[in-house]
Amino acid sequence: MSALETANRQQQAMKRVLLATVPGFLVLSWFYGWGVLINLILAGACASVVEACVYRLRGRRLGWAPTDISGLVSATLLALALPPYCPWWLCVAAVASGLLLGKHVYGANQNPFNPAMVGYALMLVTFPQQMTLWPVSHGMDLLAGLQQIMGAQGSPPDAWTQATALDTLRINESLTVDELFAEDPAFGHIAGKGSEWVNLAFLAGGVFLLQQRVFSWHAPVGMLASLFTISLLCWNGSGSDSHGAPLFHLLTGATMLGAFFIVTEPVSGAKSPRARLLFGIGVGLLTYLIRTWGSYPDGVAFAVLLMNLAVPALERLAAPKPHAVKG
Incomplete structure (x- = not known):
C-alpha cells in the first residue's frame, strides 16, 4: 500500500471517529444544553488557528483541512471532556496546549502522548476549580450560558453547579451509597445522573467504530475489563466507605469516552495487539486507583498519559520470544 493510500485510510478513519462522537454529543447537549456546542465551536476554531500557524511556520500548507483532521479530532474529544460552560479561555488554552505540547513539539504524528489528554490534564492541574464546576441537568439557557462562558455573569450561582458523583463518592464519609443515590442530585439510577446515559451513548459510538474496524478490540476491552475487575474486587457493598460498584465505575465520568476514543489513539498508543491489550488493562487499573x-475524581487522563510512557516497555514485553535454534 502506498503512502498516499495509507494517509487516505487514516483520514477516513478519523472522519468515522468524529461521526461516532455524535451520540455522545447529543446526549451531553440534552442534559447540559448549549454549553457543549459552544465548547465544540471554540475548540474547533482554536484547533484550526493553531494548526494553520504551526504549518505556516514550518513552511508547509495548511495541514488540517481537508487532508489532515487529526487536530480537529483531538480538539473535539477535548471539548466533549471539558465541563460545559467552562470559561472560554479554558477551552482555548486546553486545545492550544494539547496540540502544541502534545503533538507539534514532537513533530506532527510522532507524539508519544495523547494530545487531548495533555491539554485536559494540564488544565486540571492548573485550574482545578474551573475544571470541576459541572452544571446541573437542564440548568441554563443559551443567553445565560454565553454570559457564563464569556465571564459576563461572574461566579456561577450555587444552585447551578454541583459536584460530580465521582467527587461526591470520593469525599463521602458518613452517608451510605444507597443514601447518596436517594438524596444527592448528582446520582442517577446506576451511576452519575446524566453521565450514565452519556457513557452509554459513547459506548454506542465505540461499537460502531469496532464494527467499522477503525481499531481493534484489544485496548477498549482491556480497559473496561480491568476497571470492572478491580472495582468488583475492591467493592465492599453500600457502606459509607464504599468505593462504588463495578457498573458505577463503568458508567460514570469519562469511562466510555476514554475506552473507545482515547486509548485507541493510534500514534501515542501501543501498536501490536498484545501490547494494546496490556495498555488498556493498565489504563483501567490506574483509572480506578x-x-x-x-486527588482528582476522574483519573482517565492521568492514566492514559502514564501508560503512554510505558508503551515502549509494553511493546518489548508483548513481542514474541525468539526460539532457540537447536544445533
Missing part, C-alpha cells in the same frame, strides 16, 4: 485514592 486515581479515582479511589488520588
Whole structure:
C-alpha cells in the first residue's frame, strides 16, 4: 500500500471517529444544553488557528483541512471532556496546549502522548476549580450560558453547579451509597445522573467504530475489563466507605469516552495487539486507583498519559520470544 493510500485510510478513519462522537454529543447537549456546542465551536476554531500557524511556520500548507483532521479530532474529544460552560479561555488554552505540547513539539504524528489528554490534564492541574464546576441537568439557557462562558455573569450561582458523583463518592464519609443515590442530585439510577446515559451513548459510538474496524478490540476491552475487575474486587457493598460498584465505575465520568476514543489513539498508543491489550488493562487499573485514592475524581487522563510512557516497555514485553535454534 502506498503512502498516499495509507494517509487516505487514516483520514477516513478519523472522519468515522468524529461521526461516532455524535451520540455522545447529543446526549451531553440534552442534559447540559448549549454549553457543549459552544465548547465544540471554540475548540474547533482554536484547533484550526493553531494548526494553520504551526504549518505556516514550518513552511508547509495548511495541514488540517481537508487532508489532515487529526487536530480537529483531538480538539473535539477535548471539548466533549471539558465541563460545559467552562470559561472560554479554558477551552482555548486546553486545545492550544494539547496540540502544541502534545503533538507539534514532537513533530506532527510522532507524539508519544495523547494530545487531548495533555491539554485536559494540564488544565486540571492548573485550574482545578474551573475544571470541576459541572452544571446541573437542564440548568441554563443559551443567553445565560454565553454570559457564563464569556465571564459576563461572574461566579456561577450555587444552585447551578454541583459536584460530580465521582467527587461526591470520593469525599463521602458518613452517608451510605444507597443514601447518596436517594438524596444527592448528582446520582442517577446506576451511576452519575446524566453521565450514565452519556457513557452509554459513547459506548454506542465505540461499537460502531469496532464494527467499522477503525481499531481493534484489544485496548477498549482491556480497559473496561480491568476497571470492572478491580472495582468488583475492591467493592465492599453500600457502606459509607464504599468505593462504588463495578457498573458505577463503568458508567460514570469519562469511562466510555476514554475506552473507545482515547486509548485507541493510534500514534501515542501501543501498536501490536498484545501490547494494546496490556495498555488498556493498565489504563483501567490506574483509572480506578486515581479515582479511589488520588486527588482528582476522574483519573482517565492521568492514566492514559502514564501508560503512554510505558508503551515502549509494553511493546518489548508483548513481542514474541525468539526460539532457540537447536544445533
